[in-house]
Amino acid sequence: MKIMDVQFIISAVRPDQYPEDALPEVALAGRSNVGKSSLINKLIMRKNLARTSSQPGKTQQLNYYRVNDMIYLVDFPGYGYAKVSKTQREKFGEMIETYLQEREPLKLQLLVIDIRHEPSKDDVLMYNWLKHFEIPTCIVATKADKIPRSKWDKHIKMIKTTLEADPRDSVVLFSSETGLGREQLWDVINEAIAT
Ligand SMILES: Nc1nc2c(ncn2[C@@H]2O[C@H](COP(=O)(O)OP(=O)(O)OP(=O)(O)O)[C@@H](O)[C@H]2O)c(=O)[nH]1
Numbered sequence: 001m002k003i004m005d006v007q008f009i010i011s012a013v014r015p016d017q018y019p020e021d022a023l024p025e026v027a028l029a030g031r032s033n034v035g036k037s038s039l040i041n042k043l044i045m046r047k048n049l050a051r052t053s054s055q056p057g058k059t060q061q062l063n064y065y066r067v068n069d070m071i072y073l074v075d076f077p078g079y080g081y082a083k084v085s086k087t088q089r090e091k092f093g094e095m096i097e098t099y100l101q102e103r104e105p106l107k108l109q110l111l112v113i114d115i116r117h118e119p120s121k122d123d124v125l126m127y128n129w130l131k132h133f134e135i136p137t138c139i140v141a142t143k144a145d146k147i148p149r150s151k152w153d154k155h156i157k158m159i160k161t162t163l164e165a166d167p168r169d170s171v172v173l174f175s176s177e178t179g180l181g182r183e184q185l186w187d188v189i190n191e192a193i194a195t
């Protein structure tokens, strides 16, 4: 995938701020610190356009990036950060639920999971939401560079088992450090927005 042009569009806190030009959207969900923003930066070949390692749990907005005037990548706030208040957690739940339920241009949801760890309860909840709303899903196991290659298969299997993943969902092994999985992920994205 050749990246011609990327623009940060908006940090949206309310649905009326979401873009209205109906370009297809690919959204990224995952735990705080799992590597969502790094993954976006790798996909678009920019070092630091998507903000990484900001204050975890503080950002309760959807960050929109437009790529090649073709697609929006939508960075969700990370979940599962311990110090987040109950009110904030509820706000997050409402925002994401409304988005998943009503957002027509959403063509694909990436569920980003740290390959080293078993998916958390929140990961399972998020996955079940995606299934409930029948959102096409791709599981991205990131930080692959953090474990030896010989363990990749076993960890992928563990992730699928814990999520009780639908065998039809694609799974991509990824590393924002090495770029592993970048082309494969673009293939999955392009296929999803073509249908
Ligand atoms: N080794 C390695 N480190 C990574 C990878 N992806 C992300 N990181 C590191 O993990 C940390 C968190 O990455 P972010 O991209 O900020 O994570 P995030 O999911 O956007 O976090 P929030 O926005 O807080 O939810 C940073 O220090 C990254 O450099 C990866 O594939 N490999």
Ligand SMILES: [Mg+2]
Residues within 6 Å of the ligand: 036, 037, 038, 051, 052, 053, 054, 075
């Ligand atoms: Mg982030």
